Amino acid sequence: MASFWVYGSIRAGKGIFIARKMQQYLARGSRVATNVNVFPEKLDPNGTVSITRLPDIPRIEDIKALGRGCPDGEKQKLGGLFLDETSIFLNARSWNDKDRAEWIAYIRLLGKMGWDVFFTTQDPESVDKQILAATGEEFIHCVRKDYFRIPVVSDFYDIYRIFKTKGQERESKILPHINEAAYRRGKTKLFNKPYRSEIYRPVQFFGTYDTNQMFNVDVMHLRGRDVDMRATYSLLPGQTLRKYEIIRNMQEAQAKQETTDMALTLDDIQLPKQKPPFPKWQLLFFLLFAFLAVFTWNSILSTDEPQQANQTQQTQTVKTESSNAPVPADDTPDYLKGVYISGWVLINKNGAYVYDYALHNSEHTGFDYMAYGLQLKPAAPCVAWLTTVDGFSKQITCRFSSGSKASDSSQLAQQQTSTLSNFSLGTIVDSTLESM
Helix, strand or coil, X not given: CCEEEEECCCCCCHHHHHHHHHHHHHHCCCCEEECCCECHHHHCCCCCCCEEECCCCCCHHHHHCCCCCCCCCCCCCCEEEEECCHHHHCECCCCCHHHHHHHHHHHCCCCCCCEEEEEEECCHHHECHHHHHHHXXXXXXXXXXXXXXXXXXXXXXXXXXXXXXXXXXXXXXXCCCCEEEEEEECCCCCCCCCCEEEEECHHHHCCCECCCCCXXXXXXXXCCEEEECCCCEEECXXXXXXXXXXXXXXXXXXXXXXXXXXXXXHHHCCCCCCCCCCCHHHHHHHHHHHHHHHHHHHHHHHHHHHHHHHHHHHHHHHHHHHHHCCCCCCCCCHHHXXXXXXXXXXXXXXXXXXXXXXXXXXXXXXXXXXXXXXXEEEEECCEEEEECCCCCEEEEEECCCCCCCCCCHHHHHHHXXXXXXXXXXXXXXXXXXXXX
């Protein structure tokens, strides 16, 4: 339920783009209506969907006679309405005022009728402003890419072609015939930045429509008056036309041989499905892209090795300088040096489980952190933090040591005793009950 304005200069590939889109709509089984002379046996050889052929210059009653483009309730397989050379019959200056109001009123409803509409023109500004404002949802700009030249390379190629053709060739192109359709949004800014584009080869769509079609009003002079002979009709599907062609060829062969006619129907003919051409150019571009990607990746890796060597050398230099740098002074207070966790217990305090610790100092005697005005912050069973009133934090961990050697008997007795000799379990239990 969208409207597209396909525009571009003369021979920019607008008709090729329309044929490509019609082929896509027919392939998915959607209805197609157009005012272009198309050849279904070439456009959709295996298709079974008929194409509605509108007059070259359609009237508003021709558009209304199309009805719905898809069944009511269908949101995916919408019909495709393709109108070529719209600047002829939707021109703001030469448009008949009698039909103008009906066109503007009905063309707004085509989306609700299940149609995707494609308007083709060389310049959208030549169309009536009200039509353009009502349907200017998306603009598709068609250009040919083979007109672009490669510096230096194209010049040498031109010289080569002149000598090869002995000056008979008028035009030479180093690039293949490739078209691009750039999608843009907006009603007034037609040349804004495209949000997506399609690139395709037109050669596979040659012969699918009449490129020399003249868009005229079919009027005949009968009995002294002009009669409008415009009418809408249906084209047979491509598969049916191919079968009729086989029957016609067989009849011509029988007529030449003067043999008896053979009874043959359309159902008796089994047509092989035509396969799309092998995408050799797509394969060539893919291989070229893969080669460039591998080459770029190897170049990046090769340039990273010297950088890594320099980084390693710089790291070693920094380590050497850091080892020679003076060691910063330890700001830990003397009473906190050597403090460690000698035991811990998990208690339930106000519905939350917290750790409580037994602390000892460097002399392996009990350490009361509250006497020093310290704050204890539990972190894990064997990890906690002690914070002074000055904001200095000291991490303490579990450590079980028998103490240092001493010469006197008292120190030797302390060394032989357990590190938990000054630890009273009753004290921990009492503090636990008080906290609960």
